[in-house]
Amino acid sequence: MKIDRSIQRRVFATFGAFTLLLCLVYTGICVLVAYVIEDQVLDNLLADEARSIEQRFRASGEIPRPRLPYIELYSESNPPPAGALAALPEGATKAEWFSDGKRHFHLRRLSLNGDTSPILAAEVSRLLTVSRQSGELLWLLFAALLATSALALWMAYRLSSRTIRPVIALAGEVKNQQYGRRAAVPAFLFRRG
Secondary structure (H helix, E strand, C coil): CHHHHHHHHHHHHHHHHHHHHHHHHHHHHHHHHHHHHHHHHHHHHHHHHHHHHHHHHHHHCCCCCCCCCCEEEECCCCCCCHHHHHHCCCCCCEEEEECCCCCEEEEEECCCCCCCCCEEEEECHHHCHHHHCHHHHHHHHHHHHHHHHHHHHHHHHHHHHHHHHHHHHHHHHHHHHHCCCCCCCCHHHHCCC
């Protein structure tokens, strides 16, 4: 029957579209979470270094050197690059700066005393695991998206077939009633499993 296939296609399209949308949303959430976690870890590293420098400054009165080799401390005697100053305007406490497309910095302004507010800059390009692995991650996510989408579409087809079976039987009964025939509805259409 033509109406049978039409109803089944509509139900399948609805279930299929919903499951594909869920797969895409969850894939997007996974990618976003990976970048947010990576950014937060790098920000926490810089915050720990800033606390350490502030504590050592209070204890000695002199601005100490950063402990980590990829962190630079800019002050009046060692001014930061113009791009870093533009990325971290006066009054801002932290920012990110992409210097030349290859280098990525996390910036944090220190509050040592009222006269000076040096800038701590961490060059984190080599620490960006998610960004460096993005090609491999994209292939992995794409393969997972294809596998889950195929499974979801198969389940949508099975679900739509079973869900629509009683509706098709009812439509057949209504059609038979229109022509004055009485047909028995097969019991297997209403069985579970």
